Amino acid sequence: MDAVYSIIPAGVLSQVFVGLSRTTILFIVASGLTLILGVLRIPNVAHGSLYMIGAFTAFTVTKLFGGGSAGFWLALIIAPLVVALIGLIAERGMFQFLYEREHLMLLLLTFAFSLIFGDLVKLVWGGEYKSVPVPHIFQGFVPLFGDLPFPLYNLFLLIAGPVVAILLWLLTNKTKMGKIARAAAVDREMVGAVGINVSRVFAIVFVIGCFLAGLGGVLVAPTVSVTLGMDHNLIIEAFLIVIMGGLGNIWGALLGALIFGLTQSLGILIWPQFGIIFPYLAVVVVLLFRPTGLLKSTW
Amino acid sequence: MGTINSATALAISDFAKKEKIPFFVTFSKSDKIIGEKGHRYIFNMNENTAMAGKAAAVALAKKPYEKFWIAGDDYEYGHAIADSLWNNLKKLKPQVQKVGESWWKVGEADFTPYITQILAAKPDFIIVATGGSGMVNFQKAAKATGLSQKIPFYQHTAIELSTLKPQEQNAPEGVFGTANYFFYYPDTPSNRAFVDEFKKVYNREPRIGAFYGYMTARFIAEGYKKAGKIDTEGLIKALEGMSLDSPVGPLAIRGCDHQLELPMYFGVTKKDPKYNFLVAGDVQAIQAKDYMPTCEEVLKARK
Numbered sequence: 001m002d003a004v005y006s007i008i009p010a011g012v013l014s015q016v017f018v019g020l021s022r023t024t025i026l027f028i029v030a031s032g033l034t035l036i037l038g039v040l041r042i043p044n045v046a047h048g049s050l051y052m053i054g055a056f057t058a059f060t061v062t063k064l065f066g067g068g069s070a071g072f073w074l075a076l077i078i079a080p081l082v083v084a085l086i087g088l089i090a091e092r093g094m095f096q097f098l099y100e101r102e103h104l105m106l107l108l109l110t111f112a113f114s115l116i117f118g119d120l121v122k123l124v125w126g127g128e129y130k131s132v133p134v135p136h137i138f139q140g141f142v143p144l145f146g147d148l149p150f151p152l153y154n155l156f157l158l159i160a161g162p163v164v165a166i167l168l169w170l171l172t173n174k175t176k177m178g179k180i181a182r183a184a185a186v187d188r189e190m191v192g193a194v195g196i197n198v199s200r201v202f203a204i205v206f207v208i209g210c211f212l213a214g215l216g217g218v219l220v221a222p223t224v225s226v227t228l229g230m231d232h233n234l235i236i237e238a239f240l241i242v243i244m245g246g247l248g249n250i251w252g253a254l255l256g257a258l259i260f261g262l263t264q265s266l267g268i269l270i271w272p273q274f275g276i277i278f279p280y281l282a283v284v285v286v287l288l289f290r291p292t293g294l295l296k297s298t299w
Numbered sequence: 300m301g302t303i304n305s306a307t308a309l310a311i312s313d314f315a316k317k318e319k320i321p322f323f324v325t326f327s328k329s330d331k332i333i334g335e336k337g338h339r340y341i342f343n344m345n346e347n348t349a350m351a352g353k354a355a356a357v358a359l360a361k362k363p364y365e366k367f368w369i370a371g372d373d374y375e376y377g378h379a380i381a382d383s384l385w386n387n388l389k390k391l392k393p394q395v396q397k398v399g400e401s402w403w404k405v406g407e408a409d410f411t412p413y414i415t416q417i418l419a420a421k422p423d424f425i426i427v428a429t430g431g432s433g434m435v436n437f438q439k440a441a442k443a444t445g446l447s448q449k450i451p452f453y454q455h456t457a458i459e460l461s462t463l464k465p466q467e468q469n470a471p472e473g474v475f476g477t478a479n480y481f482f483y484y485p486d487t488p489s490n491r492a493f494v495d496e497f498k499k500v501y502n503r504e505p506r507i508g509a510f511y512g513y514m515t516a517r518f519i520a521e522g523y524k525k526a527g528k529i530d531t532e533g534l535i536k537a538l539e540g541m542s543l544d545s546p547v548g549p550l551a552i553r554g555c556d557h558q559l560e561l562p563m564y565f566g567v568t569k570k571d572p573k574y575n576f577l578v579a580g581d582v583q584a585i586q587a588k589d590y591m592p593t594c595e596e597v598l599k600a601r602k
């Protein structure tokens with residue numbers, strides 16, 4: 001490793017890996033957002049709320065099963081499903097009637113949903129901070145680069161990110177459903193004209209998008225305090241990532257999340273006092289040169 | 300009485316001043332409330348950023364640390380608390396030096412990149428000026444990265460129940476903090492009586508907000524009793540300099556600026572077999588006179 005450190009210092013490598021683990025959460029949430037945006041054309045502001053509900057559900061499930069590791073792994077399965085169910089109800093009960101409306105109208109509607117969800121979370125879980133413990137096997141840290149400690153849970157995130165990306169790739173490219181969804185994103189009337197039940201495809205895509213928001217919520221829960229307001233912080237970042245990557249493009253979301261995560265962690269290394277501005281500067285630079293996003297937008 | 304957000308407190312304070320209505324601030328921490336924007340009708344029933352920073356400086360000046368890193372939420376509360384701590388610390392111990400600073404946005408979810416960077420810079424001690432949910436977020440990240448075992452750090456309210464209880468046994472040990480109230484300290488009959496009564500009504504332990512609220516209500520009630528009638532000017536006169544017994548001992552409202560004279564507790568997080576969460580250990584009380592700005596300082600700021 002010493003040879004590597006002579007080219008890239010351990011501190012920089014460590015920041016890159018930390019940035020990549022943050023990228024995982026951002027990518028999972030943003031991919032759900034962009035999927036819904038690309039196929040259903042809904043700019044879902046409530047996506048952040050679903051992420052928050054995922055985190056709160058993870059807290060409840062973990063608590064129910066004794067607050068230990070087993071609870072967390074169960075939460076990893078149950079919480080995204082709960083969020084997906086909420087998504088299904090919202091789509092069948094509301095959004096399926098509104099696909100023809102203008103985007104502004106949908107934006108306002110989903111914004112209203114984000115406020116309603118926020119209040120519902122407060123009613124159900126209360127206003128106190130909640131905390132989900134890191135599962136036992138990922139507690140602690142390893143000296144990954146030199147003597148700089150790297151949290152084990154972040155290593156787990158580094159594995160989870162690519163797994164989700166591969167599953168999404170298989171889903172969109174290798175399944176019939178994925179192919180229909182991609183076709184519907186380009187021309188929904190044509191897809192309907194060849195006898196495909198577009199409404200059902202839309203419902204499935206919406207549910208998958210919500211599932212991803214919930215999954216992001218569970219994965220982030222052990223690293224933060226689960227609290228009201230975590231939705232608003234994330235949704236802004238997720239939208240910027242989606243816009244930077246190209247609306248509706250999952251790989252754009254991946255690229256955007258990578259840029260966002262890495263500029264943040266490396267920005268902190270260069271100028272810790274003003275570390276927060278680097279991801280936003282990156283967004284400005286990208287949009288200056290590629291106003292429609294880095295990759296092909298489906299809009 | 301009330302308000303958590305300092306901007307709200309200042310807005311209401313302005314209204315209270317114009318309408319001549321007494322306003323008791325019970326949670327907002329900006330030192331402008333009682334200082335720069337203070338007036339006759341405002342009463343500050345909690346500590347503020349200037350006081351917390353100075354109390355921590357008094358305690359930290361006695362520790363052997365010299366190379367400090369300052370980090371915090373990039374908004375008024377974060378900067379105000381860090382500035383107060385740092386300026387007071389420099390006065391008390393001139394040889395301290397600042398190695399660097401990092402500031403993150405309010406509500407930052409992931410502190411790991413900030414912490415790994417600070418670890419690489421190897422300071423002796425970190426002043427962490429976070430508030431709200433950032434308290435728990437930072438402690439979780441400090442534990443996950445091993446920061447809490449490598450470099451000691453201080454957060455105002457780090458040792459408070461609202462920060463430690465949600466994390467149960469998983470909060471980091473050895474974190475320095477300051478707070479005005481614990482349900483388990485001081486272990487006196489009057490505190491035990493307050494805790495028992497509170498538990499009967501709310502079925503949980505009182506946290507700091509309950510203590511501020513309780514004392515405020517008692518001061519208002521006793522103030523009217525002493526004034527003998529429901530009258531604003533009479534109430535204000537009655538409260539100036541009034542002292543009441545409290546769960547943490549006798550507390551007085553300072554006449555010159557209407558600041559409640561609270562003792563501040565400095566301590567460090569540690570496990571206790573009696574509780575399923577971490578508590579404050581090695582608690583040392585810093586008396587109000589040792590860390591409150593003087594009457595002259597406050598009144599000068601008001602001009």
